[in-house]
Amino acid sequence: MFENEITDCCKALKLGAAMAQTSKSIEAETHQEFLYKILLEEIKRRNEAKRVRYLNTAGFYSIKTFEGHRFDEVKLPAALSPDSIKTGEFIDRKENLVLYGNVGTGKTHMATAIGVNACNAGKEVKFFRTAALVNYLSEQKSKGNLTKVLKAINKADLLILDEWGYVPLERDGARLLFQVISDCYEKRSVILTTNQEFSKWITVFYDEQMTASIIDRIVHYGHLVIFDGPSNRLKGALMKN
8 A cells, every 4th residue: 555655755755765665564563663664665775775886886707805804925015904904994084005016915805895895985986007097098189088087087986097107108198197197186096006006106207206206195194015925826726847
């Protein structure tokens, strides 16, 4: 009774149509308790929908988690603990992480797991291979869509740039990447995964002043996490002598 009418009201109020179905199963002793419980269920439904949407639109190559993850071969600064990494406390403080180490040591896995946890906590995340982002920005700039793309990136709580410094950039691409980092400064967290020490970033951006400005913005509210173990890919490789 009244199910169709309730559904129509939910649509008019832009509430979930599922509220009509949910209302059948809610038990309450007062009208206020009923209203509270049904609104609480709607909040849970919206949060779950947002969580799934954020995971689907983040751009992760694959979903990684911290299940079974060990920090034995990772050097954390004094200000960070494994728990603070997992919970992403630094994101709320708009701090940055530079995950530095050789290829195959788990940098991308950790960055992804942090991003997945952030999505599950209701935070918006954008994940890019750095070179792919620069190519995308250049393409959208040529189409006149750069402002729109930057606006979408700037909505994120966390920006993850994987393989930072792996591929030298053209000057226009370097300027676009500098703009992204500048827009993030003091507004959102950035995670970089890289095998290039800071002194070698000049080979990526070519311009000393631009390189210094990027490092300054990343380091000012940043933490360096060092991966100094052997390559996990080599340890688990099928092709062995």
